[in-house]
Amino acid sequence: MPRDTVGRTITVAVVLCLVCSLLVSATTVALRPRQAAQRRLDKMRNILIVAGLIGEDAHPSQAEIERLFERIETRWVDLEREATLVPKEEEESIDTDQMIFLPPDMDIARIKRHPRFMEVYFVRNEDGSLDQIVLPISGLGLWSVLHGFIALDADLRTIRGLGFYEHKETPGLGGEVDNPKWRAQWRGKTAFDETGRVCIRVEKPGGGGGSSDDPCHIDALSGATFTSKGVQNAIHYWLGENGFGPLLKRLQQERNDGKA
């Protein structure tokens, strides 16, 4: 019987394809937990950078990251219920896949939807008092949704740091959101004015825009107006009434009452 028939060739090709796809699928499934663990570590590292607990270029070991995170209390927030903190005993039953879909008039960050439950990070001093709070933010730039964190001082108004860990903006233009020099100007700026409204404006320096002495002004990235506006919009949404605004107001109230 001839060995090189069309039937045999097709059979060998099909078997080879099946074996290869099985191998690829098995590898993907097997590596998934490790990828998830790496993503979690990367997120933790970014939180530490934004909070100023490690340097910009630091790549600490997993053990070091976990040690530094001992200062940080992670809490879930329910964004459908005025950003209330979910009681610790209810955290187990949180459905992390549940989404909030934003109607266009609410969607100032142009993200369309976000999870109902999100994590926030309370950085504590040694005596347990609040040092700062780190909040997740996201907003549409020119090419992509930028995902990052903003850190606020214990007064819950003054910005301690800002950073993005995921975006697809153009390197050298919108990608300059990652430039440590640009990020440095956020430190010490005021997120809210005296009336409690989010006041950050990312705008071109001079030409009618604010100056660097203005506590609400941030110099826009040159040649990247869309990305700059995206960052501003992200901050206005996430610190605003549909984001973490109500949580911050309650914490400020507790602080004024001497509880926090």
Ligand SMILES: Cc1cc2nc3c(=O)[nH]c(=O)nc-3n(C[C@H](O)[C@H](O)[C@H](O)COP(=O)(O)O)c2cc1C
């Ligand atoms: C290839 C290319 C990539 C660009 N990437 C970005 C970007 O990442 N972010 C952004 O805001 N604008 C980007 N722009 C520029 C915008 O299209 C637009 O011209 C710019 O935001 C205008 O900003 P300006 O008023 O500061 O010059 C890019 C333009 C080109 C041609």
